Amino acid sequence: MLDRANDSGLPSPLVGRTSELTVLTSHAEAAYAGRSGLVVLSGPTGIGKTSLLRAFLDSDTCRKMTVLHGTCGQLVAGSGYGGVRALFGPLGLTADDAHDSPLLQGNARRALPALAPHPGDEEPPSPATAYPVLHGLYWLAVNLMTQGPLVLVLDDVHWCDERSLRWIDFLLRRADHLPLLVVLAQRTEAEPVAPAALADIVAQPRSSAIRLGPLADADVAELAREIFPLPVAPSFAERVAAVGGGNPLTVTRLLHELRAKGARPDDTGIHAIAEVGQCVVAQSVHALFERQPGWVRDVATAIAVLGGAADAAAHIGGLAAVTAARIEEAVTLLRGAEVVAPDRPDLAHDVVRSAVLDAAGADALAGLRARAAQLLSDIGRPAEEVANQVLLVPGHPQPWMRWVLREAAAQATNRGAPEAAARYLRRVLEAEPDSVSAHVQLAGALAETHPVEAIGLLKGALDLTAEVRAKAPI
Structure with a gap:
C-alpha cells in the first residue's frame, strides 16, 4: 500500500504497512462503537511510526472522530504535564474559558493547572496531591467524548513526562464502555523518561502492541521506483534493503543519495550502495552544509536547538544572528532538501536533528544552548520552557x-x-x-x-x- 499524501516531514511515502494500518483502523472502529482501547506502536528510529500515524489519522474512521494528536520532544522531556499540553494545547483552553466552555464544565476546570503555560495564574490545587488535576483532565476527556468518540495519539512517548503518563493510565483504568482510543508511539532504543509509568500503561489488559519491523525487499523496490525514473532491478532493491536495514528513513535517504551521485537502479549501481550507505543521513546533512553558505548551517542549527518550541520561528534569527530575509531563504532551501519539516519550523526527524547538532560540535552546541536559554528568558517565556534548555547545558x-x-x-x-x-x-x-x-x-x-x-x-x-x-x- 502506498500513501502519496504524506505530510509527516519524512522523506518517504508510506510503504509496506498495510497490515499495521488495518489493525489501527480496527481499533478505531471499536472505539467508535463504544469499546475503549489502547495501542502501543513501537520500533527503532526511522522505521516509519510517524508516517503510519499520519496515514491512520487521515483514514475515514478517524475523520468521524475527535482526534487530538501531540508529539513529545527531547527539549520538553520530563516537564510537568508536557505530554498533556501537547495533546490538549490546540484546544486553546484557558481560565477565561472556565465559565463558558462546555469542555470545562464541572470538575473539568480542575485540569487548568496542567494546561496553562503559567500554572501559577490558575489558582492551582494543593501541591500535596495531584489527584484534583488528574480528575479534572479525566472529565475534560469525558466532556470531549460527549461530542463524539475520541482518539488520543501521542508520538515519541519515550520523552513523555511521568505525570502525563500517570494521567493516561488514570484515564484508561476508568475507560470501560467509553468511546476512546489511545495510541502511543515509542522508540524502542530510547530510554523512557518515566519507564515505570510507561510500563504500567503497557501492562494494562486492554493494551495491544504493534511492533514495526524492517521493510521487505518488494517494499524497498516500490520506494526505489518512486525516486528513480528508471526500472529497478530486484538485485539493486535487495542490496539497498540489506545496507539500509529495511529502515524506511535510511533507505529513502540512501536512494536519494544514490540518484544524486548518478547511480543507476540496476546491477551497475550496486557497487555504489555500500560506499554511500555508511552513515547516510549524517553524510547527506554534512554534504548539504558544505555546498551552502555558513548561514544556512547556522539557521538549521538554531532550529535544531529550539526544537519546535512555541514561537520558535520568531527566535531563529536571534539565536543564529541571521537576517529575516536569509532565514526565509535558508528555510526554503532546507525544506527542499527535506531537512526542515514542510508544515512547521522544526527539523523533519530526530535523526536529522542529531546529524545537524553533531555537525555543530560539542563546545559550540553548549554555547548555543546557553544562548537559547538566555534568549527565551529575556523575552519572558515560561520558566519551565527556559529550564528545559538549561538542563541541556553541560556543567x-x-x-x-x-x-x-x-x-x-x-x-x-x-x-x-x-x-x-x-x-x-x-x-x-x-x-x-x-x-x-x-x-x-x-x-x-x-x-x-x-x-x-x-x-x-x-x-x-x-x-x-x-x-x-x-x-x-x-
Whole structure:
C-alpha cells in the first residue's frame, strides 16, 4: 500500500504497512462503537511510526472522530504535564474559558493547572496531591467524548513526562464502555523518561502492541521506483534493503543519495550502495552544509536547538544572528532538501536533528544552548520552557540559570507534577551542594514519590545548619 499524501516531514511515502494500518483502523472502529482501547506502536528510529500515524489519522474512521494528536520532544522531556499540553494545547483552553466552555464544565476546570503555560495564574490545587488535576483532565476527556468518540495519539512517548503518563493510565483504568482510543508511539532504543509509568500503561489488559519491523525487499523496490525514473532491478532493491536495514528513513535517504551521485537502479549501481550507505543521513546533512553558505548551517542549527518550541520561528534569527530575509531563504532551501519539516519550523526527524547538532560540535552546541536559554528568558517565556534548555547545558548552571530552575520547579509543583520539580531541583543541588534551601526544596518535591530520599535530604539540610532556630523549620 502506498500513501502519496504524506505530510509527516519524512522523506518517504508510506510503504509496506498495510497490515499495521488495518489493525489501527480496527481499533478505531471499536472505539467508535463504544469499546475503549489502547495501542502501543513501537520500533527503532526511522522505521516509519510517524508516517503510519499520519496515514491512520487521515483514514475515514478517524475523520468521524475527535482526534487530538501531540508529539513529545527531547527539549520538553520530563516537564510537568508536557505530554498533556501537547495533546490538549490546540484546544486553546484557558481560565477565561472556565465559565463558558462546555469542555470545562464541572470538575473539568480542575485540569487548568496542567494546561496553562503559567500554572501559577490558575489558582492551582494543593501541591500535596495531584489527584484534583488528574480528575479534572479525566472529565475534560469525558466532556470531549460527549461530542463524539475520541482518539488520543501521542508520538515519541519515550520523552513523555511521568505525570502525563500517570494521567493516561488514570484515564484508561476508568475507560470501560467509553468511546476512546489511545495510541502511543515509542522508540524502542530510547530510554523512557518515566519507564515505570510507561510500563504500567503497557501492562494494562486492554493494551495491544504493534511492533514495526524492517521493510521487505518488494517494499524497498516500490520506494526505489518512486525516486528513480528508471526500472529497478530486484538485485539493486535487495542490496539497498540489506545496507539500509529495511529502515524506511535510511533507505529513502540512501536512494536519494544514490540518484544524486548518478547511480543507476540496476546491477551497475550496486557497487555504489555500500560506499554511500555508511552513515547516510549524517553524510547527506554534512554534504548539504558544505555546498551552502555558513548561514544556512547556522539557521538549521538554531532550529535544531529550539526544537519546535512555541514561537520558535520568531527566535531563529536571534539565536543564529541571521537576517529575516536569509532565514526565509535558508528555510526554503532546507525544506527542499527535506531537512526542515514542510508544515512547521522544526527539523523533519530526530535523526536529522542529531546529524545537524553533531555537525555543530560539542563546545559550540553548549554555547548555543546557553544562548537559547538566555534568549527565551529575556523575552519572558515560561520558566519551565527556559529550564528545559538549561538542563541541556553541560556543567553546573550559572547563578541566573539556577534561579530559573527554582522558578520552573515552583511552576511544576503548582501543576501537581513533583517529578518535574525534582528534575529541575537536582541540577540546583548539584551546583549548590551546601545549600540548605536546595536540600529542603528537593526533599519537598520527593516527599510523596521518594520519601526515603527526601528524609536523607532533610537530614543533610540539618547537618548543614548550625543554629538551633534555623533547624526548627526543617
